[in-house]
Amino acid sequence: MTVVLLSRDLLFTSRIQAAFRAAGCEVVAVPRADDVRLNSVEDSHLVGCLVDLSNVPAPEVAGTLQSLAKRFPQTQIFAFGPHVQREKLQAAQQAQATAVMTRGQFDRSLPTIVAHWTQAE
Numbered sequence: 001m002t003v004v005l006l007s008r009d010l011l012f013t014s015r016i017q018a019a020f021r022a023a024g025c026e027v028v029a030v031p032r033a034d035d036v037r038l039n040s041v042e043d044s045h046l047v048g049c050l051v052d053l054s055n056v057p058a059p060e061v062a063g064t065l066q067s068l069a070k071r072f073p074q075t076q077i078f079a080f081g082p083h084v085q086r087e088k089l090q091a092a093q094q095a096q097a098t099a100v101m102t103r104g105q106f107d108r109s110l111p112t113i114v115a116h117w118t119q120a121e
Helices: 010-022 036-040 058-071 086-094 103-118
Strands: 002-006 026-030 046-052 077-081 099-102
Touching: 002 010, 002 058, 010 026, 010 103, 026 036, 046 058, 046 103, 058 077, 058 086, 077 086, 077 103, 086 099, 099 103
Parallel strands: 002 026, 002 046, 046 077, 077 099
Antiparallel strands: none
């Protein structure tokens, strides 16, 4: 099982990685959707993509999410960002991310997301 995480926040990335790794899931953390490390991710092993909108410029939110959806068409994409960045959160909703939430909501939901994405089928 693999999760793709787009984030530049090293502390939050470490927290997310620890949660998923404890459940036996590999996390590929990259700063951008066009990072070459994503070429090694097999769609068949991917359980989801997480996108931290904090460092994605507002005009690039839709393109970033669409790029991931095109590259990994069978996966869920969860986007999250600071509650004060409403424009980015709205852009993610309009780009039809599977789920869009504030960073606080995501942080509180992380155990549930990990359990849902890593449960045995």
